[in-house]
Structures are given as structure tokens and as C-alpha cells.
Amino acid sequence: xxxxxxxxxxxxxxxxxxxxxxxxxxxxxxxxxxxxxxxxxxxxxxxxxxxxxxxxxxxxxxxxxxxxxxxxxxxxxxxxxxxxxxxxxxxxxxxxxxxxxxxxxxxxxxxxxxxx
Amino acid sequence: xxxxxxxxxxxxxxxxxxxxxxxxxxxxxxxxxxxxxxxxxxxxxxxxxxxxxxxxxxxxxxxxxxxxxxxxxxxxxxxxxxxxxxxxxxxxxxxxxxxxxxxxxxxxxxxxxxxxxxxxxxxxxxxxxxxxxxxxxxxxxxxxxxxxxxxxxxxxxxxxxxxxxxxxxxxxxxxxxxxxxxxxxxxxxxxxxxxxxxxxxxxxxxxxxxxxxxxxxxxxxxxxxxxxxxxxxxxxxxxxxxxxxxxxxxxxxxxxxxxxxxxxxxxxxxxxxxxxxxxxxxxxxxxxxxxxxxxxxxxxxxxxxxxxxxxxxxxxxxxxxxxxxxxxxxxxxxxxxxxxxxxxxxxxxxxxxxxxxxxxxxxxxxxxxxxxxxxxxxxxxxxxxxxxxxxxxxxxxxxxxxxxxxxxxxxxxxxxxxxxxxxxxxxxxxxxxxxxxxxxxxxxxxxxxxxxxxxxxxxxxxxxxxxxxxxxxxxxxxxxxxxxxxxxxxxxxxxxxxxxxxxxxxxxxxxxxxxxxxxxxxxxxxxxxxxxxxxxxx
Numbered sequence: 001x002x003x004x005x006x007x008x009x010x011x012x013x014x015x016x017x018x019x020x021x022x023x024x025x026x027x028x029x030x031x032x033x034x035x036x037x038x039x040x041x042x043x044x045x046x047x048x049x050x051x052x053x054x055x056x057x058x059x060x061x062x063x064x065x066x067x068x069x070x071x072x073x074x075x076x077x078x079x080x081x082x083x084x085x086x087x088x089x090x091x092x093x094x095x096x097x098x099x100x101x102x103x104x105x106x107x108x109x110x111x112x113x114x115x116x
Numbered sequence: 117x118x119x120x121x122x123x124x125x126x127x128x129x130x131x132x133x134x135x136x137x138x139x140x141x142x143x144x145x146x147x148x149x150x151x152x153x154x155x156x157x158x159x160x161x162x163x164x165x166x167x168x169x170x171x172x173x174x175x176x177x178x179x180x181x182x183x184x185x186x187x188x189x190x191x192x193x194x195x196x197x198x199x200x201x202x203x204x205x206x207x208x209x210x211x212x213x214x215x216x217x218x219x220x221x222x223x224x225x226x227x228x229x230x231x232x233x234x235x236x237x238x239x240x241x242x243x244x245x246x247x248x249x250x251x252x253x254x255x256x257x258x259x260x261x262x263x264x265x266x267x268x269x270x271x272x273x274x275x276x277x278x279x280x281x282x283x284x285x286x287x288x289x290x291x292x293x294x295x296x297x298x299x300x301x302x303x304x305x306x307x308x309x310x311x312x313x314x315x316x317x318x319x320x321x322x323x324x325x326x327x328x329x330x331x332x333x334x335x336x337x338x339x340x341x342x343x344x345x346x347x348x349x350x351x352x353x354x355x356x357x358x359x360x361x362x363x364x365x366x367x368x369x370x371x372x373x374x375x376x377x378x379x380x381x382x383x384x385x386x387x388x389x390x391x392x393x394x395x396x397x398x399x400x401x402x403x404x405x406x407x408x409x410x411x412x413x414x415x416x417x418x419x420x421x422x423x424x425x426x427x428x429x430x431x432x433x434x435x436x437x438x439x440x441x442x443x444x445x446x447x448x449x450x451x452x453x454x455x456x457x458x459x460x461x462x463x464x465x466x467x468x469x470x471x472x473x474x475x476x477x478x479x480x481x482x483x484x485x486x487x488x489x490x491x492x493x494x495x496x497x498x499x500x501x502x503x504x505x506x507x508x509x510x511x512x513x514x515x516x517x518x519x520x521x522x523x524x525x526x527x528x529x530x531x532x533x534x535x536x537x538x539x540x541x542x543x544x545x546x547x548x549x550x551x552x553x554x555x556x557x558x559x560x561x562x563x564x565x566x567x568x569x570x571x572x573x574x575x576x577x578x579x580x581x582x583x584x585x586x587x588x589x590x591x592x593x594x595x596x597x598x599x600x601x602x603x604x605x606x607x608x609x610x611x612x613x614x615x616x617x618x619x620x621x622x623x624x625x626x627x628x629x630x631x632x633x634x635x636x637x638x639x640x641x642x643x644x645x646x647x648x649x650x651x652x653x654x
Binding site for chain 2: 003006007010033035054055056057088089090091092095096
């Protein structure tokens, strides 16, 4: 119990402090510390499917992506496509990728269904 | 401590009550939970018991499938809810438990012959049976009607979908005028089959799955599971990783407690307080994003360490911001606790005694508010808690006001812990070279941590594969919900939201294990005789 005096002091403080309501958002839409969203670079990808197997949400599908030269032979290869509606944006795919083909881009736009 | 491999004490099923009371006599007075296991021809039961001062015992018995086990309610009053869970999930009956005739978690129309956690239960087959024509589902206890408590009393259905609930939950309130005579909870409206799903994913993917049990104490679920798996692997996280885990855990406690404080204001009709508290809380959400990269699901814990380091500059910013938060929070809590309206609206509301809290195996702030310093961080320190200087905040009476004091005190303690972590962060690399994707040797382990709502318990059993053989989660709300029902008695209907909020309920945490959910069918009209018969079963 601090009584009426304390409340009065608080009231005066509040007058001097200015409005409590502040414009929102106070900063950029994507914080620099946010994990961001995974983006696949098919050029770097070797089609190992480690990302698809480790994805907690099962949001990565390996889709046919032409052929790749292994030694002297041409073999069909599958590359990852991320379903951004299922993605939980944890960044595990970027962590497990042996070639650094998946990076976490600092943006937050949602493009459903299409590979970008 | 806080986690370990399980050393079973074996017992014959019929000797269970005697063995439990012997262990109780040895000081194991807190029943954490009962884990059911599918052991092929039989169902295994593990009773996890704890001493209030630290130390866990695991009593194991095997009961033939379709057989009966004697109930433990004579020894532990709170055991009946765990027995009902095993009954629902494994189809095992407990003789002597008066609640065997009804469901706790599964919908009433769930097929009797397909207990969901048996290994040979096929979710597809269950779905077929559930959606077969003619299956109607009446969820929960009778919807409304006259009650036999007294000629004037009626049963008021409260929930599962109600403006006063943030999550679905059902309470049947027997009221006489404004006064509540009895409250009967029915849970299970948000089951997502997490325990079953965890058996089908790799350990690494399970961390992310289990984090999604709860959106508020998400990191504690990931952490507790990881601690258990690390015990199975014989792995120890680097010291710096333990400190970062503690840092995020304490930030999570602050954000959970402040959110709760806001909700208390909201439910007592003091919306300014809600807005004010949530504005102050925003600093903590920013800090969580700064440290982990996410605001809600932190996803920072991984097997063998953490996924992100918190370097010097970030740490400095954490220290700076937390000091600013301390100032704002102290002023806020000082103002709130000095308001006469607040004191009168919360004192004596939802009161309960220390005996109730112990008998119903409650955990967390609810237990500490009646002066019982039961805090896993202190009794079995895990992560960096052994190195930190903090005190366990306790109250002197159980009611909403005392819970506000306890949780506010805990927020201040957490702030001091964060400051200590910032000042004494050990050097080293906390991030493992690569994520763990291997096989875990056969074995079983448990871990328990102090989540914001109380003691959180995970049991993990491995059969030497990439995915766990069984994961069992006991969340604090399941242990506390019976107390909320108990505390509702004698209150008025207008206090219901406030009293239920008192335990900081997280219904999604409590409901985890359902395989499929059926839509409800036609309404059943109950005669008074029906109602009377059903009432008897409760």
C-alpha cells in the first residue's frame, strides 16, 4: 500500500513523460537478428536430399531437376523445393546442407507453392 | 541432475500399491506421472516418484494386455488422472479407480479396441472406424440440466468454446444461484497426437515437434527432451551452451509470467493493466528474438549444445535491455500491487491450502504460493542453475493475489539470473559441429525441468533406432488442473475465468496424444435418469 501520494507522483511523472502510445512497428519489419527464410540455390545443390530428410515440418520436396554429370555418365537428379506454407522457418535445412546451397535470406515475404 | 538414465525397481502388478506406499514411506511423496509402455505381450507401467528434496525413483510392473492393474489412488490421490491417461492410451484398466468408465483425453466415440499408443494400432484404421456412418460423438459430460446436489442447483456447461477461454476446455459447473458447488473438468479438445508422432520422427526432428506442444514454454519442451536424449547418448553439452540454454529458459519464464499477469488484469476487467503489461513485455520478446532468432518458437536447443552462439555484442545488448526492463517492471508491479481495487479483486479468490496442493500433486508457482519451496531448479539443478545465485520465491497463502506476488517475485529473480549469465558467460564454442542425426543406443532416460508453469517431465525410450521408441510428456497443467477444479468450489460464477487463469493453464500442453478427432454428430437429449446415472460415475 503506497497510498494516494505515490499515485499523485506517478501521475505527474506521466504528464512529463509524454504519450505511452508509440508508432508501430518501431523498426524495420524484419529484425536483423531474425532467422529469415530459407532460399535454395539450385546451381550449388548436389541433390543429396539431406534437407528434405531432416526438415521437421516435412516442407521440402525433392523434385526432378534434369540430369547431372557424375563421372562420365548423366544421371537424373532431384532438387529441393520448399513449401513456404509448411515451412516453420527454423533454418535446419541451411545448417545441414553440405554445399551451402540453402541460405537464410533476411526477408519475410511469403510466396506459396513456387520455388524462388 | 534433473535428468538421468532410468533404474527400474521391479514389482509384481498385484504388489503395486504396497510397493508405492513403501516408497512413499521412504520419502518419495510426489507422484510425477505414470508412463505406459507397449512391451509386446504386456503393458509396462512405470511410476515416476520424486522426493521433495531431490531424487527420483522409478517403479516398474508389467501387466498382461487386457488385464487389470490395482489402482494407486489409495496411496496418491492425484494418481487417478494419470491412470485414466494410461487407460485411454493403452486400454489397461485399473481396479479400484472409480473413473474407469469414462474418457479423459480421447473423444467418447473413439473405438474401444484401438488404444492409440499400442504399436500395432494403425491410424488409418482408427480413422475409418471413427468416420464410419452412424458414429456420433458427444464430447464431454452432460451438456446441461438439473443436478441432484440440491433442488435449486443446476449444471452449467462452461466451454469448450467460450469467450472466457483462450483455449478449448470444458467445465461442468454445478451452481446454486451464483455460488459454485462443484466443478468437473473434461480435457482433450486439442489433442494432436504428439507422442505418437514423436515415435515416427528422428530425434532431431522431434525437438521441433515437441517445441510445438506449447507456444509459451516451447523452449522448455525442447530442452527437457534434449536433456533426456543427451543422457541416453552419454553426451554433455559445453558449459557455454548450458549457460545459453539457461538464458533463453529464464527469458521464457519472464515472458510467460508477464503474459499471465496481463491476463489476470484482463479477466478481472482491468484492461489498462493488460495493455500496460504487454507493452512492457515487448522488450523481452525482442530479447528472445535477438538471442534465438525467433519470437515464439525459439528452436535454439539441439542435441549436444545450442544452435546459435550469443556473442559479446549481443550479450551486452541483452544486459542493457534487461536492466531497462527491470526498472519498468518494478514500477509496474509496484503500482499494480498498491491499487486497492486490485487487492480486493484478487485476495481470497480461488483460495486453497497447502494440503490440497500436495495431495493433488500440484507443481510450480501454484505449489510455491502456499509456502512449499518445490522448484526443480533448486532441488535438482540442471543446465547452469547450480552456478547461479537465486532464491525460490514462495507465498504464504494460496489465492490469486499470492500467485501474482509469487510470479512477480520470480520475474525479478529471473532478471537477476539473466544479469549473472551476461556477466559470467564462460568461453568456448557452444554449437556442435553438425546436427545429431545418428542412432541412439537402446535405453531409457528421463528429464525434468522447471518450466514457467511448473515441473515438466519427459521420458524417452530408445530401441536403437533413428527415432525414439516411446516419448512421454507430463506437462505442469495436467498436474494443476485438478487444483483449479478444487479451487472453483465455493466461488461465484463471475470469478470462474480468474480462478482458472490462476494456475496459468495451458490446455494445448495438457492435451497431446490423440490420433484423430471426430466432428460431433447429433445432440443427445438426456433424461433426468440418464443424467443421474452419469453423475454417479463422476
